[in-house]
Each structure stands twice: as C-alpha cells, then as structure tokens.
Amino acid sequence: MFRVNSRLLLQCPCRTAVISGSPKYPDIHGTVSFFKACNGSLVVAEIFNLPSENGVFAMHIHNGNTCNGNADDPFFYAGSHLNLKNEKHPFHTGDLPALFSNGGYAWTAVYTDHFQPSEVCGFPVVIHANPDDYHTQPSGNSGEKIACGIIK
Ligand SMILES: [Cu+2]
Known part of the structure; x- marks a missing residue:
C-alpha cells in the first residue's frame, strides 16, 4: 500500500489497459492504469503520439469486450x-476527464x-x-475513436 495524500491510499492489485492506435493512427500507444483507492479508483493515463490536429481528446471506458x-x-x-x-452522460461509469496533449504526449490522473x-x-x-x-x-x-485498449 502507498499513501499519496489524505484521500489516496493505493492498493494493488491494479489493472492496466495497454493502448494502441487505430490503423489510421498506428503510432499512438500508452497505458491507462487503475489503482484501488478509498471509495473508488485512481486512474493514471500516459499516452504517446497523439495526433497534432487537436489538443484535447475524450477518454472513456466503453461497454464492449473487444477493440475490434x-x-x-x-x-x-x-x-x-x-x-x-x-x-x-457525463455521469456514466466510464466517463473520464479528457487527455490534454503536450506535443503529442499526455499524462493525466483522476480520482473517481x-x-x-x-x-x-x-x-x-x-x-477519441x-x-x-x-x-x-x-x-x-x-x-472518431482513435485508440483503444482492454483493461486487464
Ligand atoms: Cu468513448
């Protein structure tokens, strides 16, 4: 266990989605990790090579069981x-804060x-x-959906 602050006492096992880009965006990759924390989860995302057309990208957990x-x-x-x-929306289980790209790189964390x-x-x-x-x-x-990964 690891105490981040007064609210966040992280516990493993944690879960991670390994993110891959669509055929149109093959360079996108990264991870979204889920740590058990008091009354919920800490979600930490690190994504590389986001496209340059936009600076802000929606991120959600969807309800399928595949990235096909x-x-x-x-x-x-x-x-x-x-x-x-x-x-x-935006109170779906899977609604998350957006990714903000810094030159194609995004790192974000949310306590939910x-x-x-x-x-x-x-x-x-x-x-998206x-x-x-x-x-x-x-x-x-x-x-458009541009990258996806299953939480494992
Ligand atoms: Cu979505």
Missing part, C-alpha cells in the same frame, strides 16, 4: 459508454468514485479524436 471494429469504425465493437448505474478497478476489468478504454463536451447525449460528441 469494421471499415467505418475501427473500434466499433468497443460499444458505447460503460453505464453500470443507468446514468446520463465511479467504479472500483475490479468493476471495469475486461472493458475497453477508448480515446475530439474533446468531450460533457453535455451532448449519449457520448459527448467526441468523434
């Missing part, structure tokens, strides 16, 4: 936002009570080409 897709959507079968408690790491195991983390507006239903108008 089709000709129209490389991660179609990642599904829609994970929503274990039947909430509206939306889930425990064990509840999201097996689901995909999806990164656009920011999440945290308003539009059902998914924040965040555009």
Whole structure:
C-alpha cells in the first residue's frame, strides 16, 4: 500500500489497459492504469503520439469486450459508454476527464468514485479524436475513436 495524500491510499492489485492506435493512427500507444483507492479508483493515463490536429481528446471506458471494429469504425465493437448505474452522460461509469496533449504526449490522473478497478476489468478504454463536451447525449460528441485498449 502507498499513501499519496489524505484521500489516496493505493492498493494493488491494479489493472492496466495497454493502448494502441487505430490503423489510421498506428503510432499512438500508452497505458491507462487503475489503482484501488478509498471509495473508488485512481486512474493514471500516459499516452504517446497523439495526433497534432487537436489538443484535447475524450477518454472513456466503453461497454464492449473487444477493440475490434469494421471499415467505418475501427473500434466499433468497443460499444458505447460503460453505464453500470443507468446514468446520463457525463455521469456514466466510464466517463473520464479528457487527455490534454503536450506535443503529442499526455499524462493525466483522476480520482473517481465511479467504479472500483475490479468493476471495469475486461472493458475497453477508448480515446477519441475530439474533446468531450460533457453535455451532448449519449457520448459527448467526441468523434472518431482513435485508440483503444482492454483493461486487464
Ligand atoms: Cu468513448
């Protein structure tokens, strides 16, 4: 166990999604790790080689069980936002803060009570080409899926 601050006492086992870009964005890679913490999870994301067109990228946990897709959507079968408690966006289980790119690199951490790491195991983390507006239903108008990885 590792105490970060008064709220965050991290416990393993933790879970990690290894992120890979779509065929259009093959250079994107990174990890999103989930640490069990008091009343929830600490989520730490480190992503490399984000495209330069945008500086802010939506990130969600989706409700599928694969990062497979089709000709129209490389991660179609990642599904829609994970929503274990039947909430509206942006209060879905899988709603997360956006990634802010610094020259294509993004690092972010969030402490959330939306889930425990064990509840999201097996689901995909999806990164989108656009920011999440945290308003539009059902998914924040965040555009094309550009990277994905299953939480293991
Ligand atoms: Cu998404």
